[in-house]
Amino acid sequence: MSANHEDSESSQTAMTSKPSASSLPPPEKPNAIQTRFGVVAAFWAVILFLGFPIWWKTTSIYRAELPIQEMLDWAGGKSCRPVFPLEIRFDTPSLPDLEAQQLLRITQHTLDDLNEFSAHHLRLKLADEEAQQATEKADTALTVRLLAQDDLSSPRSLLDADTTTLDVFYPPSQIPPPSSSISPLSSYIAGELQRLFAEEKAIMAHILSNNAMGANVNTPQSPNSQAQQQISPQLAESITRRLRRSMKYAETYHLAFSLFTPGSAPSSWDIESAVQAYISPLVQVLSPISNFTIDTQVQLYASFSPTTPPPEYDETQQVWTLKEENLSAFINAAEWPLNPSIGSGPTINFILYVPAPSQSPLLVNEGKATSWIIPQWGGVFILNPPSIPTSESTKGNPPHLPANALTPAFLTFSHQLLSLLGTPQTPTSLPLRLQTLIRIRAATLLLSASSTMGSLARLTESLPSIPIPATVASSVSATLSHLSSACDSLRQGRFMAALASARVAETEAERSFFEKSMVGQMYFPDEHKVAVYLPLLGPIGVPLVLGLVKEIRRVVVGWKARRG
C-alpha cells in the first residue's frame, strides 16, 4: 500500500514538474527524513556496537598483566639490597665466658673499623651462644678455635685445608683485661679474618659494582669505590679476568674429557680410574651448587686446522713450541667432534692432546707451560708421553696411557674445573672456597634474574604488539617471590637457601624471557593489512560516511534554523 502511495506521489511530482524545466521538487515529508535518519543511525549502530567490538576482539593480542613497576624496581636495585653477613663462631674452650665475650667484643669492633665495604661484613658469635638459638640459624662460615699455648711470644694461626676451622694459638698473657678496648690478640684475629675474606670481598664488590642493583647498595657516599680502592690493581685485574672466563651458572654441567692425537696412538687410556680418582671427589663436593655428568671419548687422526700456524722447533732446548698468541686457534672446531652434550646445560670440555712423536715434546712458548684454559669453554693439557720404538727406525707413541701417566693431566683438569666454575683462589681451604663460591653464585644469580626481569619489563613496554601469555605472568610472579626469599635468606646469612631460591628465580626468569609464543608471532606488515581491508572497506565506507555527514549537516542546519 505504501508503494502505491509512493508511486502516485512520484507520478504527481513528475507531472507537476513537466511544464517548467527548473522547478524545484516539493520539500520532503518529515517522516521520510525521519526514516532516512533512522536508517543511517541503524547502520552506524551496527558498525559501532557490533562490527567494531568483533573486529577489536578478534584482532587484539592477549597481554597478561605484568607487575612492570615491581620488575623495574628489582632491576634497579630498589627492592633488594644484597648483604652478606658472614657468621664466624668463636670456640674458646680455655677461656672463661666473660673474657671470651670481652675478646669477641673488641675483635668485632676492630673488624668493623677495618671493613669499608658494608654489604659484606663478618659477625662474630660465641659457640655456646650459637647453640642456644636453634631457630633461624645462619650458616656458619668459619669456626675460630682459640687455643692457648705457653711457649709463644705472639699469636699464630693455622687454617685447616679440609674443614672450615681456623686454629689460633696465642700466649695466655695476651688475653685482654676486662676494661681495655684494644688488645694485640684481637687485632691479630681481626687482621687474619680480614685477610681470609679479602678476595671474596673484592669479588663481591666487583660483581655488585658492575650492576645497577649493586651500584645502589651503599648510597649516598658509595663506599663501594672506597672498597675498590682498597683492592690492589693486580687483584682487581685478576678478578676481572677470572670472572670473564668462568662459565655462566647452570643447574647441570656436562664434563667432556677427550683424548686427541694426530696419529693412531695412543688409542686407549685408563680413563675410568682417572675420573674416579681426580674428578668424582670434586664433583661430589660441588654437588650442592650444580649437578655434573661426565663423558669421555678418544679421537684419533685429529689434525690442526690448515689456518693454524704449526708449532716451531726450538733448536736450543730441543722442544717444539706453540706461540701463546696462536693458542686460540689450537682447537680445530670444524673437524674435531666436540659437539656439546645432549640435554640442558653447558658442556665443559677438557682436552688431553698427545702430539705426534715427530713433534714431541710440545710446549707453549712462554713459561714452557703445557696447559691452558679456554674462557667459558674448557681446558687443554698437552701430554708428552715417552715415545717407544715401534719398528726398526721409527718411534711412536705408546698405544695405551696408564693411570699414572694421566695423573698430572687430571690434577690440572680438576684445577681448571674449579677456576672455570668461578671458585676464588684463596684461601687454601677448599670448603671455604666452595662456601665463597656459593655466595658468589647466589649473588650473581640474584643480579642476573633481577636484570632479566628489568629487560622483560622494558621489552613488553617497548613492543606493544607482542602477546604476553599467562605462563609468562606466572613465571614472573614466581621469579619475584623467589627473588625476595633469596634476598631475605641472604640477609639472614643462610646462603645455601639463598642459592636455592636464586636458582629457581633464574630458571623462571629465563623461562619467561625466552617464552616461544612471545616471539613466534606472525608478522603482517601494514601494507598487507591495507591490501586486505581496503577492497571491502573502501566501497562500503564511502556511502556510509557520506550519509552520516549529510545527516549531521542537516541536523546542524535544522538546529541553527530553530535557534535563529
Added chain:
Amino acid sequence: MNTFFLLSLILVALSVGSAASNYHENLHLQPLPPSNLLASFNFKSNTTQSSFEKQHFQYFPRALGQILQHANTRELHLRFTSGRWDSESWGSRPWNGAKEGGTGVELWAWIEAPDDETAFSKWITLTQSLSGLFCASLNFIDSTRTTQPVVSFDPAGDHSPSENLHLLHGTLPGEVVCTENLTPFLKLLPCKGKAGVASLLDGHKLFDAAWQSMSIDVRPVCSGPEECLVQVDQTVDIVLDIERSKRPRGNPIPRPIPGDKLVCDTSKSYHTRDTCYPLEQTAEQGWSITELFGRSISGSCPLTDSESSNEDAVCLHISPVREVRSSPDSVETKWTNDFTRCFSLPPSIPFDLTVPEQASAAHVPLDQPVLHAERTIVGHGQERGGMRIIFNNPSNEKSVDFIYFETLPWFLRPYIHTLQATMTGPDGIRRQVPTSEIIKETFYRPGVDRERGTQLELALSLPPASTVTLTYDFEKAILRYTEYPPDANRGFNVAPAVIKVDAPQTGRPIYLRTTSLLLPLPTPDFSMPYNVIILTSTVIALAFGSIFNLLVRRFVTADEAVALRAQTFRGRIGGKIVALRDRIRGKSSKVE
C-alpha cells in the same frame, strides 16, 4: 653356490665383529655387468654395555652414543640411499638388501618406553638429534610419516625380554643424500677416513655413483647374560660406472669417441668411412682403485687390533683367470672359493689394486634375485588415481612367501575394497584371481587426515614362475593453502614399499625396496586468497552500496535534479563548465 659364499663371507665378518675385537673394517669389490663395479665398505666397532652406559667412549662415536642414551633407543637403523639398484643386470642386492633403505632417508628404531606416547616423544627426540648430527631433514619425520610396522622388521640385536620395546619407522623419500651427510658419517669412524679403506670415500665419487647406500646400525650383542656389547655397524655400498669414474677430475665432461677409435661392425651393408654400427665391447674393462676413486688407500687403520682381521681388509670378487696386480707390500690370500681374493693392507703405505684390461674373461656368475617388484601410480586426472604393484617370481620350482609393507601419506586415501589381483601363470595367460588366493594376511591401519599416514602390511605367497599384479584405487586429498610446499607442482613423494622375503635356509630375511613415487596433487593458483578477497569484497560492496543508496537517497525527476543542483554553489560551477565545454565542441565541429 655364489650365494653361499657371499653369505659365508658376511657371516665370517659378523662373527669377527662380535668377538672381542673392538674395531674391524673391510672393503669388497665386485665387477658387475656391463661395466660397473660394486664397492662395499663395512666398518664395525663396539663397546661394552657398561662403558656405554657410563659414557666412556673409545671407538664408539660419542655423539651417536649420547643421542641413543638420551632417546632410550636400544637399536637403531638409519639409511641414506640414492639411485636405483638394477636387479635385472646386477642380480641380487648386496647384504641381501639388509643394509639399504628406500630412496632418501629411512630410519627405524626400537625404543624402550612404558607406553606408546612416551615412545613417540622419545622418537621425536631421536629424529631431531639425528637430524642435527647428520645434517639431514630427519626432523621432518613427524606423526604423519611415522608408522609402527607389525611384521616387516625384526630386531637384529639381543634384547632382554623385560624391556618394553617399541618399533617406530619413518621415511623421508624426498631427501637428497649428498656430501653433507657423508662428512658426519666419516667423523663417526675411529680412523676418520684418514687411514684404512675409508680413505677412499670422497663425496665427489660417492654421490656420482649409479646407486649408493649408506647405513648405520646400532644393536646390542650379548654373548652371556651380563656380557653385552653395543655394536655400531656402518656400511657404504656404491655401484660405480667404471667408464664414468675413470674420467679425469680436471676434465670431467664426457666427449664422443673419435671416429677412428670406434669399433664398427664391418659386415653391415651401410658400413662406410662415416657410417658405423658400433660393436658391443667384448673385452673386460681394466681399472684400478686410484683411477676409480681418485686416490689410493692410505695404509691400514691400525686400530684393527689382531693381525687376522687385517687379512681380509680388501677383497675382490672376480673371475680367477683375471690378472690382478696389487702394491708390493700387501699379502694376497686366495680363499677356498675361487672367485674371492683378499689382500691385507700395509701400515701407513699407500695401497693400490690394478685389474688390467683383458679380452673376454669369464664372468662371475651372479645370483638371481628371489623376487622382482615394481610399483607405479596409474590413472589420470586430479581427483582419483590407482596404485599398481607387480610381483614376479622368477623361480620355476619354489613359491615365494613375503611381506609387503607400504606407508602412504595421508593425502593419498586408498580404497582397500578395490584391491584386485591378476595373475599371469607359467602358461602366459592373464586372469583375475581372488585376492585371498594370494594374500594370506592383511594388516591395515587407515590414515587420519593430518595426523597419520596409511599403513598397509600384506603377507603374500607367489606360486612359481608367475607374475601377480595388485591394483587398488585411491583418492587425492585437497590440501590447505599453507600445506603446499614451495615446489607444489613437482608432485609429492610417496615412500618406497618394503618387501621382506623370508629365507629359512639362511635365517636372515631378504629385503627389497621399490622405487619412490611422485604423486601429482591438485594444486591451486597461489594468488587465490587475494583474488577471493578482492572478488567477495567487490560483490559485498556492490550489494551493500545499492541497498544503502536505495534506503537513504531521495528520488526526484531529472528536471528536479537539475534544479536542485543549480541551487548549490558546486552545481552552478558545474553548469558553467558544461556550457564552456559545449561551446568549444560546437566550435570544433564547425571547423570540421
